[in-house]
Amino acid sequence: MNYTSRIISTYSADVFGVCSALFELGGMVIMHDASGCNSTYTTHDEPRWYDMDSMVYISGLSELEAILGDDEKLISDICAAAEDLGPKFIAIAGTPIPAMTGFDYEAVAALIEDRTGIPAFGFPTTGMETYVRGAAMAFAALARRFVEPGEKTEEKSVNILGLTPLDFSVNGTDAAIVRFLEDQGYRVLSRWAMGSSPEEIARAAGAHVNLVVSATGLDAAKVLQERFGTPYVVGVPYGKAWSEALLNGTKPEIEDGEIIVIGEGITTLSLASAIEMTLDKGVRVLCVTECPGEVLRDKDLLCSSEEEIEAAIRTAKTVIADPMFAPIVPEGVRFIPLPGENCSGRIYRNQIPNLVTGFDEWLKEVAL
Numbered sequence: 001m002n003y004t005s006r007i008i009s010t011y012s013a014d015v016f017g018v019c020s021a022l023f024e025l026g027g028m029v030i031m032h033d034a035s036g037c038n039s040t041y042t043t044h045d046e047p048r049w050y051d052m053d054s055m056v057y058i059s060g061l062s063e064l065e066a067i068l069g070d071d072e073k074l075i076s077d078i079c080a081a082a083e084d085l086g087p088k089f090i091a092i093a094g095t096p097i098p099a100m101t102g103f104d105y106e107a108v109a110a111l112i113e114d115r116t117g118i119p120a121f122g123f124p125t126t127g128m129e130t131y132v133r134g135a136a137m138a139f140a141a142l143a144r145r146f147v148e149p150g151e152k153t154e155e156k157s158v159n160i161l162g163l164t165p166l167d168f169s170v171n172g173t174d175a176a177i178v179r180f181l182e183d184q185g186y187r188v189l190s191r192w193a194m195g196s197s198p199e200e201i202a203r204a205a206g207a208h209v210n211l212v213v214s215a216t217g218l219d220a221a222k223v224l225q226e227r228f229g230t231p232y233v234v235g236v237p238y239g240k241a242w243s244e245a246l247l248n249g250t251k252p253e254i255e256d257g258e259i260i261v262i263g264e265g266i267t268t269l270s271l272a273s274a275i276e277m278t279l280d281k282g283v284r285v286l287c288v289t290e291c292p293g294e295v296l297r298d299k300d301l302l303c304s305s306e307e308e309i310e311a312a313i314r315t316a317k318t319v320i321a322d323p324m325f326a327p328i329v330p331e332g333v334r335f336i337p338l339p340g341e342n343c344s345g346r347i348y349r350n351q352i353p354n355l356v357t358g359f360d361e362w363l364k365e366v367a368l
Contacts, residue, residue, distance in 0.1 A: 005306045009324040011289055012166055012342045014125040016041045017134030017216065018093040019056050020164040023048060025142075025198050028055040028087035030078060032103065033095035033127075035060060044345030045131075047170045055087055066101050075111055082116050088198055090120040093134065099126040119145065130289040131166050131342055132264065135216035139192055142201060143223035150205045157187040159207045159224075161232070162217025163194045166342040167267055169352040176356035177213065180237045184247060192217055209233060215265045215291045234295060236267055239274035239359040246270075257284025257299055259366070260313055262321035264342060265291030269300070271320075274359060279367055286312055289342075318366070323348055336365060 012020075019029050019041055031038055038058040042049040046056075059074055082090055090112055092105055105122025113120035121141050125134045139161065158181055163174055174194045181188055189207045190200040204210075210221045210232040221232035237243035245251070254276045261268045261275075265287040272283035285300040286309060296302065303309045310328050313319050318334045322343035329335045339348035353362050 007327050008306055008309075009322075009343060010130075012045045012131040012345075013127045014129040014131060014134030014137075015093045015095055015123075015127050016045050017131030017136070017164075017166065018091060018123050018125060018138045019134075020046065020131065020166050021135040021138035021142075021193055021216065022091055023054045023056070023164075024052065024193055024196070025089075025201070026055075026087060027089040027091055028057065028078075028082060028085060029091045029093065030057050030059055031093055031095060032059045032074065032098045032105075033061055034063075034066075034097060045166060045341060047165050047341065047346070047349060055085055057081070059092075061097060066097055069101065071103070071108055075108060075115070078112055079115050082112075082118055087118060090116070090118055091123060091138070092121070093123045094125045095127040099124075099128070121145075132215050132289040132291070135162070135164060135166070136219045136290075139217055139220035140223050142192070143204075143220040143227070146198065146202050147204045147224065147227070148202050149228070150203060152208055153187060153189070153206045155187050156185055157189050157207045157209075159189050159204045159210045159230075160191045160217075161210050161212045161220050162214035162266070163191050164214070164216060165194070167214045167216070167264055167340065168194075169341050169349060171352055171354045173354045173356050176354055177211075177237065180243065180356060181211070192220065205230070211235075212266065214267055215289065215295065218266075218292060218295070234266055235273070236270040236356070238270050238355050239278055239363070241277035242270065242274035245273070245277065251297075254280070254282040255299065256282035258317040259283040260286055260316040260319050260321075261338075262286045262288060262303075262309065262313075262319065262325055263338075263340065264289045265295050265302075269295065269297070271355065272300075275363065275366060278363060284312075284316075320366070 105124045109120040109122035123137045190196045190204045205228045212221045212234045213236045224230045235246045261272050268285045272285050275283045287302050320336045323337040324344050
């Protein structure tokens with residue numbers, strides 16, 4: 001029972017990460033499930049749903065189909081829908097029921113692609129991991145299949161990898177990152193995947209460097225490095241000092257950690273580094289989503305259970321996290337809410353700050 005959350009909320013699921021990563025790219029995404037997951041995603045985790053068209057569907061898996069393994073009905077339905085809708089690609093992502101029955105996503109995707117002639121992907125998500133795993137799968141698949149070989153651009157250029165509302169909402173943070181890079185003399189070739197077309201992503205091999213702004217984009221960065229030799233930098237430009245360090249490739253660290261930041265690995269590590277460099281106070285990261293160990297520092301912790309989080313924050317002076325974590329923060333420990341779509345969904349959406357442009361103002365609360 002160590003992995004059961006008694007009090008805090010779970011993070012957005014891996015299947016929703018697939019949907020978020022591919023939302024703007026003109027594909028048809030199918031959640032393989034009975035019902036319910038689609039409405040949960042579109043209502044709580046996808047702020048673009050009411051302003052932008054996207055082909056996100058659910059398979060409507062029945063009990064009989066699950067037990068008897070009637071995959072042909074799913075395949076036929078998807079092929080018929082694809083013929084009507086003409087998507088640029090097809091993606092099938094999983095939920096707990098097909099995970100228990102051993103559904104073969106890659107085989108089904110191959111059959112669908114053979115019948116339709118449309119590129120198809122099968123992502124073996126289970127609904128039991130966080131959005132980071134699902135979005136990472138989707139971005140890596142794009143990097144393997146859709147990015148075309150090409151010469152590097154003459155001017156300095158960059159791709160932004162791992163950019164979805166689950167980590168950055170729709171408060172202008174994505175545009176602020178672009179402006180920051182342009183101010184540094186870089187041309188932004190593609191934004192994976194907010195504000196870029198499939199055609200822009202296809203030309204991503206022309207970039208001189210990739211900026212990975214969340215762990216969802218790290219696998220794609222590694223694929224692009226392997227295929228085209230493109231180096232990558234990990235971090236979000238929060239605050240002047242950390243942003244300069246990010247450009248220079250330095251990684252400052254203060255050993256102690258009286259402040260704790262809880263959340264996704266790369267965004268929280270960037271925030272911790274920005275706070276350390278500005279306030280000269282140690283900040284420790286508690287990463288509660290999937291994150292490679294290479295990203296975190298020695299003093300940071302990858303937490304997989306509520307009990308681990310509770311134990312880690314007992315000695316903290318300040319905790320910065322989504323408001324959903326407030327009930328487990330000990331009495332006497334200062335709590336600073338920092339909501340995110342990935343945890344509390346739409347509940348505190350209007351309170352999610354743009355920390356790329358508003359870091360200094362937000363930091364005043366931390367410095368009190």
